[in-house]
Amino acid sequence: MDTKTIDQLLNRFETTGVVGEGNPRIKTIVRRLMRDLMIAMEELDITPEEFWAGLNYLGDAGRSGELGLIVPGTGLEHFLDLRMDEAEAKAGLKGGTPRTIEGPLYVAGAPVVQGEARLDDGNTPGEVVVMQGVVRGEDGKPLAGAKVEVWHANDVGNYSYFDKTQSDFNLRRTIVTDAQGRYKFRSVMPVGYSVPPGGATDRLLQQLGRHGHRPAHIHFFVTAPGHRKLTTQINLENDPHLWDDFAFGTREGLVPPIHTNTDRAAMQALGVAKPFYEIKFDFTLHADKDSVPATDFQRPRAAA
Known part of the structure; x- marks a missing residue:
């Protein structure tokens, strides 16, 4: 599936069931994350079994309270620190x-x-x-x-x-x-x-x-x-x-x-x-x- 088809699908997602303007920032973030996920599923040929296993895994992790461990374990929390370091350096904050x-x-x-x-x-x-x-x-x-x-x-x-x-x-x-x-x-x-x-x-x-x-x-x-x-x-x-x-x-x-x-x-x-x-x-x-x-x-x- 090409990216044009994915973008058409996302356009339908954004224009179906509309009842209000919504939150522009949330809409932008969700569209970007959904697009990246769909492209990754296509490029990696993720199977339905793998998709549902991953979704159930995230549900289990949430119920057990372990998302707070998975985030640092995957480097995402450290990545947030590095982004803040970079923002401070650009603003002239050093040391x-x-x-x-x-x-x-x-x-x-x-x-x-x-x-x-x-x-x-x-x-x-x-x-x-x-x-x-x-x-x-x-x-x-x-x-x-x-x-x-x-x-x-x-x-x-x-x-x-x-x-x-x-x-x-x-x-x-x-x-x-x-x-x-x-x-x-x-x-x-x-x-x-x-x-x-x-x-x-x-x-x-x-x-x-x-x-x-x-x-x-x-x-x-x-x-x-x-x-x-x-x-x-x-x-x-x-x-x-x-x-x-x-x-x-x-x-x-x-x-x-x-x-x-x-x-x-x-x-x-x-x-x-x-x-x-x-x-x-x-x-x-x-x-x-x-x-x-x-x-x-x-x-x-x-x-x-």
């Missing part, structure tokens, strides 16, 4: 902390703490880690009152709220920076995780000859008045999947060194009996700019 994927496991409403927080509920097993740093503007000046939203997995790779064995906001907090722009938190060292075995994402990745593993990481939203929202994560060095992340989330500049603190006085101050880990990481935010797409946008997110 700053690199962005990377949000993923599907953020939960709105985490407790707000001033300056310093403990993320775990006190009963969470794992090795202790203390992370701290400064939030700055692109001029290098500290940003007092910035919000550092942080969330990460526990020592077996599970996230609170979705894992009902944990309290809803375990390993989740919003930290407001102090007058010097500083934030600090104590938590337990996260580990990497894998997509649900046998689930929709796993089945797709197996067909592609790929694994579904993520390296250990810690997620952040960083915001401040007059500045662009930063969505990012740090990835923990020495993880076997650090540069082999199925979700394409690891980026240069987001792998800080991890120091082991063996100082007795420091251990005593934390109430721990063995050495703990320390991470130092500063965030740099771009100032607001009207000519660049917004980084604080709406998308479906969980809330507790």
